[in-house]
Amino acid sequence: MGIQFSSLVPCCVYSQVKASVIEVPHTGNEDRSEADNGPAFREFTFEQLKNATSGFSVQNIVSEHGEKAPNVVYKGKLENQMRIAVKRFNRNAWPDSRQFLEEARSVGQLRHQRLANLLGCCCEGEERLLVAEYMPNETLAKHLFHWETQPMKWPMRLRVVLHLAEALEYCTSKGRALYHDLNAYRVLFDEDGNPRLSTFGLMKNSRDGKSYSTNLAFTPPEYLRTGRVTPESVIYSFGTLLLDILSGKHIPPSHALDLIRDRNLQMLTDSCLEGQFSDDDGTELVRWASRCLQYEPRERPNPKSLVAALAPLQKETEVPSHELMGIPHGSTLASLSPLGEACSRKDLTAIHEVLEKLGYKDDEGIANEVLYLNLLYASKIVLEKV
Template identity: 65%
Template sequence: MGCCQSSPTRDSRSDKDQHHYGGQAHHPRSSNGTSSAGGAGDGGGGVPGFLEFSLTELKAATNNFSSDFIVSESGEKAPNVVYKGRLQNRRWIAVKKFTKLAWPDPKQFAEEARGVGKLRHKRLANLIGYCSDGDERLLVAEFMPNDTLAKHLFHWENQTLECAMRLRVALYIAEALDYCGTEGRPLYHDLNAYRVLFDENGDPRLSCFGLMKNSRDGKSYSTNLAYTPPEYLRNGRVTQESVVFSFGTVLLDLLSGKHIPPGHALDMIRGKNILLLMDSHLEGNFSAEEATVVFDLASQCLQYEPRDRPNTKDLVATLAPLQNKSDVPSHVMLGIPKHDEAPATPQHPLSPMGDACSRMDLTAIHQILVATHYKDDEGTNELSFQEWTQQMRDMLEARKRGDLAFRDKDFKTAIDCYSQFVDVGTMVSPTVYARRSLCYLMCDQPDAALRDAMQAQCVYPDWSTAFYMQAVALAKLDMQKDAADMLNEAATLEEKRQRERGGR
């Protein structure tokens, strides 16, 4: 199903954090107003825009924060517990639940979350939303299903990570840190092997949760003091150089397969005993030259004086030439099945709208939406006489201009006009959301299209068109299985509605 369960009459605008991916209901709202589809820094793969979630939604997604859904490696003992959840649009999420009053000021929490939520990169497990309700403070991120680096390095059951995969992890995390620094978010709190997660394709990603402190003014490091940057012990502040120090400890983890205190490792590196540091489970399957380069880099990262450490661009430049299996997919090196995106066969006969959506025929969908006009909007608004103000007339005029642009296939103008209508918020129209969703698809913005299709469903929970539009957007976002499921859901609703009409 979609994003919420009730049909409103108007839009409501009114630690060790070691994880596997590390009030009243209202609609999720975009908090940055931008589309994340395409463009520099976007990871692709269908990362949705940044939303404000309701507590009701997140309770539903996590079975009321059931202990069965906890994925923090420390379980319920973790300072801030992380849950696995599934939204009603079938997207899997990771939900980080902060302890009570970790962030007393809801505005400050929301501002921090929005800052992190602006980041979009294929090397990050991206932040897709937050919730601030009463004392509750929650972050919502993409779910990473294939465990943490710590699990693959320290607690593996089937196979140890081969050297090429370890070098890939090092590079990808360096790229993530470099991207964050470029985008003005250089501080990462408590970087360690639990913060590195593996996505459905086995690619390593950096958890976005570390980009936010565990509390407004709480500690930024919760690991053993032996692994904490020396300057943090002196002044309690995290700097870009502190993050590089922590990256050095992750490099040691990758090379040794153990969590070795930096001081001990540096003594061995200076004593040229680096082969003794290498993970014995690799059984000699590594290049001594490459190992020397990485140990050298780790040594630079772990320098006592922050100014003597490399920057993130240096990390990327050193690690990029060491990648020697670039053509081998990560899931092969990890030994996990390939992420299956095979579409399911529709279970119901498809209507013209369903058929157009299954074929991704945007032109045919446009023709059907133009012909249907607003006949499905009946009953979604009950307006009093007093609400027929000049603002109301202006809003309806904006919708009329949007309809003309939509009919004439001027989709960018239609988006602008429909947005004027939506932003006023006096009326809600599932048809406007569906039409703007198609406009976004025509403009190659599938994440925005999905958001609008979900909003159409919020207004009209049993409207098959809302589900059909979600199916098309999901398919455009390469989420083929979810798209097929949504198509079946839409066809089921459509069939049910036709039966009800036939029984009258």
């Protein structure tokens, strides 16, 4: 056990091997995991989404991109109490309202348990917004690069890459093979701790595929040559995610391939994984990462090949994801008070709403102190239950 990876290099550095890549062909039976019972795609009014996000409150911001005019993602709650994620675009991102609606409706037809499904959109005046299922348990980037309580275990890392490959296979089977800027921030975790691919990345800002945006060190080589995203470009980005999973760091592909060629895999492997996997498992993951990162797009595997390769590697398949992740689960939270549930999620907005209902006032010192002590007690109970 461990991370020795003996005799690894000859089988995984494909840039020096010109043998053809055998692909598993796509078939028409990829719908077995399709979530038919999900809510249908719909169009929202701007007022509905404004109310759902408390007026696009900064407290509800989940993530934002760009420096001068960011596309911001908010969490919110509809009138039926359904929790949602709302992406509000920079007004220059979608000047053509018809194109925006066509793209949103197309992506909105997808329904799968491996996706954070797109539930709707809003197109009023210059406003362009998308609405998706809300994923409460952070991103892959958070759990890999900025973990707080425990690093991600090896069986969970394998589950993440399989679920991601299955999401890409499904999207490809539905004619949505292009995914823009696939990275660890696009992989989200639902209330059960299962990884899902954000559908926001399936939306493009133009029909010619020129909406790829990422660090140049991680950009597919063909994009640097042509400025266009292809299905093979998505596989290259998947390869960078395999490196993230293995290393626990965001290593540039060129540097990773140098480490593989030099058999310096100690530098490539997350030290937190010591003793958690066999040499064979580690070798196989590195081999597929190398194939995904081939310079020539035609030498990279397709999503169906990745699913076929990653499925046999799975470990502890009977253990729920939330247990592997060490995060609170719905059944645990069901017995908690609203305040305790909000504390368990570290949801400051929900905590504030509960405190307001309890009569919290900024100018009532003693009452505030009592409520604050109750809050600390609730947090303690949550930690003990988890």
